Amino acid sequence: MATLHTRSAARLMIAPSVLLLLAWMIVPLAMTIYFSLLRYNLLMPGMEEFAGLSNYTYFLTDPAFFQAIFNTLAIVLGVLFITVIGGIALSLLLDQPMFGQGIVRILVIAPFLIMPTVAALVWKNMFMNPVNGLFAWLAKLVGLQPFDFLANAPLFSIILIVAWQWLPFATLILLTALQSLDEEQKEAAQMDGAGAWSRFFYLVLPHLSRAITVVILIQTIFLLSVFAEILVTTNGGPGTQSTNLTFLVYAQALLQFDVGGASAGGIIAVILANIVAFFLMRMIGKTLEA
Amino acid sequence: MGSITLKNVSKVFGAHAVIPSIDLDITDGEFVVFVGPSGCGKSTLLRLIAGLEDVSDGQIVIDGRNATELPPAKRGLSMVFQSYALYPHMSVRSNIAFPLKMAGEEKAVIDKKVADAARVLNLTDYLDRKPRQLSGGQRQRVAIGRAIVRQPEAFLFDEPLSNLDAALRVNMRLEISQLHQQLKTTMIYVTHDQVEAMTMADKIVVLNRGRIEQVGSPLELYHKPDNLFVAGFIGSPKMNFISGAPAAAYQAHTIGIRPEHLALSKEQGTWRGTVGVAEHLGSDTFLHVNADGIGTLTARVSGDFGVTHGDPVFLTPDVQRLHKFDDKGLAIR
Numbered sequence: 001m002a003t004l005h006t007r008s009a010a011r012l013m014i015a016p017s018v019l020l021l022l023a024w025m026i027v028p029l030a031m032t033i034y035f036s037l038l039r040y041n042l043l044m045p046g047m048e049e050f051a052g053l054s055n056y057t058y059f060l061t062d063p064a065f066f067q068a069i070f071n072t073l074a075i076v077l078g079v080l081f082i083t084v085i086g087g088i089a090l091s092l093l094l095d096q097p098m099f100g101q102g103i104v105r106i107l108v109i110a111p112f113l114i115m116p117t118v119a120a121l122v123w124k125n126m127f128m129n130p131v132n133g134l135f136a137w138l139a140k141l142v143g144l145q146p147f148d149f150l151a152n153a154p155l156f157s158i159i160l161i162v163a164w165q166w167l168p169f170a171t172l173i174l175l176t177a178l179q180s181l182d183e184e185q186k187e188a189a190q191m192d193g194a195g196a197w198s199r200f201f202y203l204v205l206p207h208l209s210r211a212i213t214v215v216i217l218i219q220t221i222f223l224l225s226v227f228a229e230i231l232v233t234t235n236g237g238p239g240t241q242s243t244n245l246t247f248l249v250y251a252q253a254l255l256q257f258d259v260g261g262a263s264a265g266g267i268i269a270v271i272l273a274n275i276v277a278f279f280l281m282r283m284i285g286k287t288l289e290a
Numbered sequence: 291m292g293s294i295t296l297k298n299v300s301k302v303f304g305a306h307a308v309i310p311s312i313d314l315d316i317t318d319g320e321f322v323v324f325v326g327p328s329g330c331g332k333s334t335l336l337r338l339i340a341g342l343e344d345v346s347d348g349q350i351v352i353d354g355r356n357a358t359e360l361p362p363a364k365r366g367l368s369m370v371f372q373s374y375a376l377y378p379h380m381s382v383r384s385n386i387a388f389p390l391k392m393a394g395e396e397k398a399v400i401d402k403k404v405a406d407a408a409r410v411l412n413l414t415d416y417l418d419r420k421p422r423q424l425s426g427g428q429r430q431r432v433a434i435g436r437a438i439v440r441q442p443e444a445f446l447f448d449e450p451l452s453n454l455d456a457a458l459r460v461n462m463r464l465e466i467s468q469l470h471q472q473l474k475t476t477m478i479y480v481t482h483d484q485v486e487a488m489t490m491a492d493k494i495v496v497l498n499r500g501r502i503e504q505v506g507s508p509l510e511l512y513h514k515p516d517n518l519f520v521a522g523f524i525g526s527p528k529m530n531f532i533s534g535a536p537a538a539a540y541q542a543h544t545i546g547i548r549p550e551h552l553a554l555s556k557e558q559g560t561w562r563g564t565v566g567v568a569e570h571l572g573s574d575t576f577l578h579v580n581a582d583g584i585g586t587l588t589a590r591v592s593g594d595f596g597v598t599h600g601d602p603v604f605l606t607p608d609v610q611r612l613h614k615f616d617d618k619g620l621a622i623r
Contacts, residue, residue: 185375187362189377191363191368192368192388193363194388194392203377206379206380207378
């Protein structure tokens with residue numbers, strides 16, 4: 001792009017895709033904002049009228065809203081905690097030379113390839129079911145009362161299911177990072193008298209820091225909008241105990257038929273996601289520069 | 291102090307014996323160079339001494355103590371790696387301090403030792419930089435700094451100069467030799483470059499296919515090579531080997547004559563030939579001569595010996611410095 005001519009030609013060339021992307025984003029956003037300012041209920045078609053900011057007032061003062069914010073954060077942080085720590089542990093194990101390494105690695109990746117709805121249903125019916133589930137069977141085997149996960153600890157159960165799905169992703173990224181660690185550095189640390197724990201702490205962990213940030217960034221984006229797992233297991237309940245922001249917007253629009261309120265919720269979710277993204281990018285900018 | 295003895299040490303990978311069996315004595319304060327072509331097992335031997343590989347059989351005695359089963363950190367050795375193996379996220383200071391920190395030294399002691407090492411290696415101005423902000427030679431010095439702060443019984447160098455450019459390599463060679471004069475610690479140095487071996491070593495160990503071909507001082511190896519391999523490996527340009535009738539004239543299967551021990555003349559001599567390629571270095575000229583009935587010989591003449599491609603020349607070997615070998619490649623003395 002040396003000359004003015006090539007530069008303006010380049011701009012002309014990319015203009016269509018930029019415009020298309022812009023329209024792709026702007027049109028739905030504008031429509032959502034527009035709907036959020038209407039009194040728009042599917043049960044009363046043809047009765048739409050301008051409602052000002054009242055949809056926002058209702059949504060923000062809804063007690064379920066704060067529960068949903070808390071649940072959203074709990075899911076994101078809980079899953080990140082489990083997958084990052086579990087991913088580091090698993091990748092360290094998988095990095096060891098062992099018999100059947102290829103097969104084991106494929107098995108580890110498998111959960112990531114299963115659809116969220118299927119995974120959640122498998123967990124709900126085959127593991128966590130208080131009558132037929134594996135956990136119930138195990139509990140009975142040692143003479144304990146089976147624990148009804150989805151009724152008594154719904155949020156924790158969902159975190160567990162989602163973490164199970166994302167663990168392979170974290171493991172995979174961290175494993176590749178681990179394999180790029182220079183063998184001579186490890187040997188040098190060994191000669192320098194560093195034990196296994198010191199080598200992990202002073203050598204492996206700093207080496208993984210970049211990969212860990214990538215895992216956190218990508219997972220946060222997807223975890224803010226966990227939906228299928230909640231829909232097929234707890235349906236947000238009991239009460240609103242496992243409702244996150246995405247599910248709350250869904251409930252508003254398709255269970256209460258309040259499109260206006262749901263749109264307001266959607267806009268609030270967008271704003272919150274941007275706030276999270278802002279802090280995330282700052283944190284990541286620091287790590288990726290180093 | 292830093293004496294190292296290998297007794298019957300062998301290393302087997304699967305069915306392949308990389309090192310069949312080696313006996314070697316290294317006395318305290320010696321600068322020993324392991325030299326040989328790539329794949330001769332010299333690096334493996336060094337890693338066996340370091341403890342980074344387990345010996346398959348035999349014993350390694352360091353400082354009178356059987357160290358065969360000891361982990362690397364307990365052997366009192368430190369190593370400089372080919373890739374330097376600096377810790378990339380740590381500053382130069384933390385890199386050099388790392389072994390001391392692992393040994394649980396006090397902060398004040400660490401600071402003092404790091405400062406001393408940095409002064410010796412001219413790194414004082416770079417202590418707060420990260421390794422990637424340093425040049426190749428500086429990184430090399432940091433790696434050496436990390437090795438010397440522990441005051442080990444012996445230093446192990448694994449081809450430390452092979453990633454540096456030619457000019458820097460000559461400099462660092464000198465610096466490492468000076469460091470050895472200063473510290474008087476045993477050093478074991480692995481290289482495939484016979485020039486490095488000749489210039490730095492007190493004692494050279496020539497290895498080939500996991501076997502020791504010869505051990506001796508640089509000049510011993512140069513003047514009295516035990517066999518064809520050592521004769522061909524030590525010295526640059528390579529020794530000329532002649533077999534057949536010309537060798538039989540000296541009652542040998544093969545004779546060897548170094549390029550610097552061939553006298554050239556334009557008028558008369560033992561062997562006649564024509565000049566092939568002339569490499570002019572200024573002070574010297576290396577002539578590749580196609581000798582009649584013998585083959586190509588390399589000869590070193592002074593820079594002002596005026597011949598060019600195609601000129602006839604006569605070569606006369608210095609009979610005193612002729613090396614004779616029997617049909618097994620061993621030297622006849």
